[in-house]
Amino acid sequence: MQRLLLLGLNHTTAPLEVRERLAFAPSQVRQASAELLRIIPGCEIVILSTCNRVELYLSADQLIPRQTVLAFLGTFHGLAENEFASHLYEMRGKAVVEHLFAVASSLDSMVLGETQILGQVRQAYESAREAGTTGPMLNPLFQRAVSVGKEVLSQTHLSEGRVSVASVAVDYAGHIFDTFSDKTVLCVGTGKMSQLVLRQFAALKPRQLLVASRNPDRARDIAQQFGGVGVSSSDLDSLLIQADIVVSSTGHPRTLITRSRFEALLKPRRYRPIFMIDIAVPRDIEPSVGELEGVYLYNLDDLQEVVTRTRESRTDSVEEARKIIHQQVEAFMAWNRQRQIGPMIEAIYQRYTRMAKTELQRTASRMQLDDQQRKLLEELVHRIVQKILHDPVTQLRSNELHDNIQTYVHAIEKLFKLDGPVDHDT
Amino acid sequence: MPEPTLGQVILTITAAGCFLVSVLISMFKASLRGYVLSFAVAGTVFSSVALVWHAVQRRSWLPLDDNFDAILWIAILTAIVSLYLQRQKMIGRIDWVLSPIVALLLLSAAFFGTVMPHSYTHTLWATLHRVSVFTGPIFLALAAACGVMYLILSARLRNKHSPVDSRFGSLERLEHLNYTAVSIGFALLTVGLITGVVRVVESSTRFGEHWFLNPKIVLSVAAYVLYALVLHSPINPSFRGRRTAILSIAGFVLLLGTLGLVQVIR
Numbered sequence: 001m002q003r004l005l006l007l008g009l010n011h012t013t014a015p016l017e018v019r020e021r022l023a024f025a026p027s028q029v030r031q032a033s034a035e036l037l038r039i040i041p042g043c044e045i046v047i048l049s050t051c052n053r054v055e056l057y058l059s060a061d062q063l064i065p066r067q068t069v070l071a072f073l074g075t076f077h078g079l080a081e082n083e084f085a086s087h088l089y090e091m092r093g094k095a096v097v098e099h100l101f102a103v104a105s106s107l108d109s110m111v112l113g114e115t116q117i118l119g120q121v122r123q124a125y126e127s128a129r130e131a132g133t134t135g136p137m138l139n140p141l142f143q144r145a146v147s148v149g150k151e152v153l154s155q156t157h158l159s160e161g162r163v164s165v166a167s168v169a170v171d172y173a174g175h176i177f178d179t180f181s182d183k184t185v186l187c188v189g190t191g192k193m194s195q196l197v198l199r200q201f202a203a204l205k206p207r208q209l210l211v212a213s214r215n216p217d218r219a220r221d222i223a224q225q226f227g228g229v230g231v232s233s234s235d236l237d238s239l240l241i242q243a244d245i246v247v248s249s250t251g252h253p254r255t256l257i258t259r260s261r262f263e264a265l266l267k268p269r270r271y272r273p274i275f276m277i278d279i280a281v282p283r284d285i286e287p288s289v290g291e292l293e294g295v296y297l298y299n300l301d302d303l304q305e306v307v308t309r310t311r312e313s314r315t316d317s318v319e320e321a322r323k324i325i326h327q328q329v330e331a332f333m334a335w336n337r338q339r340q341i342g343p344m345i346e347a348i349y350q351r352y353t354r355m356a357k358t359e360l361q362r363t364a365s366r367m368q369l370d371d372q373q374r375k376l377l378e379e380l381v382h383r384i385v386q387k388i389l390h391d392p393v394t395q396l397r398s399n400e401l402h403d404n405i406q407t408y409v410h411a412i413e414k415l416f417k418l419d420g421p422v423d424h425d426t
Numbered sequence: 427m428p429e430p431t432l433g434q435v436i437l438t439i440t441a442a443g444c445f446l447v448s449v450l451i452s453m454f455k456a457s458l459r460g461y462v463l464s465f466a467v468a469g470t471v472f473s474s475v476a477l478v479w480h481a482v483q484r485r486s487w488l489p490l491d492d493n494f495d496a497i498l499w500i501a502i503l504t505a506i507v508s509l510y511l512q513r514q515k516m517i518g519r520i521d522w523v524l525s526p527i528v529a530l531l532l533l534s535a536a537f538f539g540t541v542m543p544h545s546y547t548h549t550l551w552a553t554l555h556r557v558s559v560f561t562g563p564i565f566l567a568l569a570a571a572c573g574v575m576y577l578i579l580s581a582r583l584r585n586k587h588s589p590v591d592s593r594f595g596s597l598e599r600l601e602h603l604n605y606t607a608v609s610i611g612f613a614l615l616t617v618g619l620i621t622g623v624v625r626v627v628e629s630s631t632r633f634g635e636h637w638f639l640n641p642k643i644v645l646s647v648a649a650y651v652l653y654a655l656v657l658h659s660p661i662n663p664s665f666r667g668r669r670t671a672i673l674s675i676a677g678f679v680l681l682l683g684t685l686g687l688v689q690v691i692r
Binding site: 154155156172174175176177178179267270271272273290293294296298302305306 | 668
């Protein structure tokens with residue numbers, strides 16, 4: 001029977017200084033696996049190393065002592081054990097499966113619902129598979145983990161929505177505009193927050209990215225960072241006529257874009273929809289501008305509220321996600337148990353069927369039996385074997401023995417002499 | 427020409443039920459995407475079987491032979507358009523509007539499409555008329571669906587609500603699709619109206635002296651005018667956006683009224 005062990009740390013158990021010292025660079029993973037394989041021969045290994053976690057998933061026929069892995073980690077990274085040992089968590093058996101499924105589903109991530117971790121789990125598994133360090137235990141475990149992660153992220157609201165103001169703004173823009181290659185993004189002001197939002201819009205590769213400021217040099221500097229053009233904000237009206245997306249953050253003491261000012265621009269704009277993000281405090285854009293046809297105006301509070309709602313919604317989905325994980329863990333454990341005890345049950349049946357047949361032949365040779373009688377006796381011994389073994393086999397397959405299955409398996413192997421030659425005469 | 431059998435009617439109602447179940451799952455349990463598609467496909471298959479059964483029964487494979495057949499055709503083709511658009515990730519929720527329209531068409535075929543067998547193949551005008559007036563609504567249904575989705579999305583964005591979900595598409599895409607669908611539907615409607623007038627003139631006794639006051643014709647012309655306004659939006663951009671969406675929906679409602687009247691006025 002194979003035993004699972006997980007030894008690792010993450011952002012909740014270890015500070016960044018410890019995590020970065022224990023992390024495995026992609027180029028180190030193969031070497032580390034080979035090293036570990038030398039220490040624990042026949043062991044299956046997957047190393048999951050991301051910026052928020054370092055985890056070693058191991059599986060072997062024998063019990064893997066924690067100390068062995070600790071010593072390996074210390075030697076490999078050149079650290080004393082007391083520098084990191086207290087930050088490590090250790091899990092065995094079913095707990096490993098539960099943990100991995102939760103990790104792949106992002107329940108254990110710093111940002112709940114982030115999808116990057118699923119790719120990282122898949123990548124860690126692929127690397128291990130290519131290095132030949134996975135086998136009959138970790139192959140199905142990681143394959144199932146990836147599919148559970150996908151299921152959780154698609155069946156729940158865990159990954160829906162955005163969790164930063166800038167990404168929420170881009171998300172909304174995506175619901176207004178289909179393509180950005182023909183759009184003009186205008187940033188009025190050069191504040192830090194507007195730069196964050198601008199960075200997100202620049203990634204969409206708009207046709208034109210304009211940064212407008214009263215200080216053209218400053219505008220040019222900022223625009224250059226994002227591949228845009230710096231312009232003076234003195235002719236704001238003509239810039240507003242060109243723009244499809246406006247990010248405003250000037251720090252101006254009075255309202256910059258009033259309703260009457262923008263209403264006059266609707267016709268020259270040919271009533272094109274416009275997405276306006278006002279992240280200035282006090283506000284640059286009069287709220288009633290948002291009532292005009294084709295104007296979608298958001299301020300900082302609007303965007304922040306979406307972020308808060310998304311976070312709440314994701315938290316609400318955790319229970320749902322845990323339910324899926326629980327079901328999948330049970331299904332995996334049942335499948336794995338079946339996989340592991342299946343050959344043993346088969347061996348028990350074969351052994352006792354053979355014994356019964358031997359005894360039957362011995363008895364039959366002393367009796368004058370015709371074919372019909374012989375067939376009846378064969379059926380009788382077959383039924384007896386089936387009935388004797390029915391209860392123990394059912395128990396073995398049930399969930400009740402789940403936690404101590406390895407103890408039972410070893411006991412059965414000893415009691416039924418499955419690890420030795422079959423004695424046909426007993 | 428034989429009437430649809432009870433079996434065909436039941437099959438059509440079952441298909442309508444499938445589309446309704448599909449849209450309910452899509453709206454309230456979006457995660458069960460497989461079921462949404464399965465029910466929609468099942469509805470399409472059931473209605474196709476009803477169509478084939480009907481054709482076998484009347485021993486004619488010519489489409490649009492009677493109103494039952496014609497409405498089934500519209501419903502099936504609209505369902506196929508809906509299924510195709512659902513595969514386009516950015517507008518996957520089009521079924522929220524198109525599936526109820528398909529269900530409505532199927533139910534009207536089941537309940538009203540059984541009584542008015544037509545024989546339209548006598549003249550070229552009549553053939554053209556039926557093909558265009560029954561194909562046009564497929565595109566105009568799509569335009570109406572885009573219009574409804576545009577209004578919902580626009581209202582949600584204006585009220586700072588989350589924009590339903592990512593499969594709802596963008597306002598720009600919905601507007602573009604609406605305009606394209608109206609352009610095609612309008613062209614077919616134009617052919618339908620012209621050939622319809624020719625038919626009326628050919629059989630002057632059909633609608634009487636005041637044929638232009640016939641509700642079917644009045645509604646068709648009203649819908650035509652609304653769609654003309656929609657097509658007008660590039661020239662007068664103040665018509666774009668929500669106004670275009672509302673006009674597309676209103677035009678389709680009038681068109682549905684016309685289709686309804688077709689069942690009772692020959």
